[in-house]
Amino acid sequence: MEHLIHPRIKNIEISGIRKFFNMVADRPNLISLTIGQPDFPTPEHVKEAGKQAISDNFTVYTHNAGLLEVRQAACRFVNEKYGLHYNENEVIVTIGASQAIDIAFRTILEEGVEVILPGPVYPGYEPIIRMCGAKPVYVDTRHNQFRLSADLIKPYINERTRCIVLPYPSNPTGVTLAQQDLLELAELLKDRPIWILSDEIYSELVYSGKHASIAKWLRNQTIVINGLSKSHSMTGWRVGFVFAPEFLTKHLIKVHQYSVSCASSISQKAALAALTAGKEDANDMRKLYEQRMEYAYSRLVDMGFQVEKPTGAFYLFPSIEPFHTSSFEFALDLVDKAGVAVVPGSAFSAYGEGYVRLSYAYSLETLAEGLNRIEQYVQKHKR
Numbered sequence: 001m002e003h004l005i006h007p008r009i010k011n012i013e014i015s016g017i018r019k020f021f022n023m024v025a026d027r028p029n030l031i032s033l034t035i036g037q038p039d040f041p042t043p044e045h046v047k048e049a050g051k052q053a054i055s056d057n058f059t060v061y062t063h064n065a066g067l068l069e070v071r072q073a074a075c076r077f078v079n080e081k082y083g084l085h086y087n088e089n090e091v092i093v094t095i096g097a098s099q100a101i102d103i104a105f106r107t108i109l110e111e112g113v114e115v116i117l118p119g120p121v122y123p124g125y126e127p128i129i130r131m132c133g134a135k136p137v138y139v140d141t142r143h144n145q146f147r148l149s150a151d152l153i154k155p156y157i158n159e160r161t162r163c164i165v166l167p168y169p170s171n172p173t174g175v176t177l178a179q180q181d182l183l184e185l186a187e188l189l190k191d192r193p194i195w196i197l198s199d200e201i202y203s204e205l206v207y208s209g210k211h212a213s214i215a216k217w218l219r220n221q222t223i224v225i226n227g228l229s230k231s232h233s234m235t236g237w238r239v240g241f242v243f244a245p246e247f248l249t250k251h252l253i254k255v256h257q258y259s260v261s262c263a264s265s266i267s268q269k270a271a272l273a274a275l276t277a278g279k280e281d282a283n284d285m286r287k288l289y290e291q292r293m294e295y296a297y298s299r300l301v302d303m304g305f306q307v308e309k310p311t312g313a314f315y316l317f318p319s320i321e322p323f324h325t326s327s328f329e330f331a332l333d334l335v336d337k338a339g340v341a342v343v344p345g346s347a348f349s350a351y352g353e354g355y356v357r358l359s360y361a362y363s364l365e366t367l368a369e370g371l372n373r374i375e376q377y378v379q380k381h382k383r
């Protein structure tokens, strides 16, 4: 029966991050710097709101788009923080940012259209683009500090271009776009028949300046993806949001409804606490991430790695060029000889080859031990 499975699905591979993690997870005494999730617990008051929902038997379907008060709170949150203007009919509560990305692509993509992405990039977009029969078109950002810019994308825009993915702050590189970059992109894309999928899941984790969204200037063309996984350390609660103009949201909601009905009622009650009383919950975590970033960044620089200084998210993306090996081989060898796991850059598209991703969503002690081991490895193996 296997031949009856859709070839597009057969051709999709399991994410390189997972693949690598599964390969090395059971090695004894391994320091893993691989994971893209906060190491802090979900804030206590948010957990309490979830527990209360269960005690109150609030274990039911909600409005397909999510509870009205959660949608209103999400709109207030992005208004106060990023100056965006959406109403309750322009937001859907989704099952993590992942599902928001899925319904957005399935609503706007069709066979043969093209989606422009920066390379290297988070691996969650390409498989969905391909499932829709569309074509991912990567723009090499390696010589522009991993930043997409108007100049870089201009040559790739044609009549088939349907969408541009703007995933900043970036996983895996930790870079953000400056307001000037966004303004130039907005100017280039304004009034063209092209959507912008702006994945802002790390918007609360910006270390220098404030997060800005292109939706401020291109509201009618932009689909904003966000959620609570990273800002409130809620990866397992599965709460995301998609913000889009009403004429698009009324179509997004159909895809959402027929795929999941609604997000979990319990998680939505927890989300309400996070978005209201917990509006500033990310601040303390951000300070700690920044300390860790400064520490890990300077350690890597002292070891001689070439690495962009992150301005957001919780990843570092050093070049491993001096080791003259593939990122996969490097990462495997690092596990074998140093007992440290990092993610091969090739997991983030072909443009991630030659780099590895380190997450600093770990305690300073874990980071210090991991970096000590990397330092010993580097002293022995750098050519």
Ligand SMILES: Cc1ncc(COP(=O)(O)O)c(C=O)c1O
Residues within 6 Å of the ligand: 036, 095, 096, 097, 098, 099, 122, 124, 167, 170, 171, 199, 201, 227, 228, 229, 235, 239, 240
């Ligand atoms: C850039 C980016 N977008 C989306 C997601 C998915 O987020 P969620 O766990 O809310 O589905 C991740 C998770 O790592 C991510 O890094």
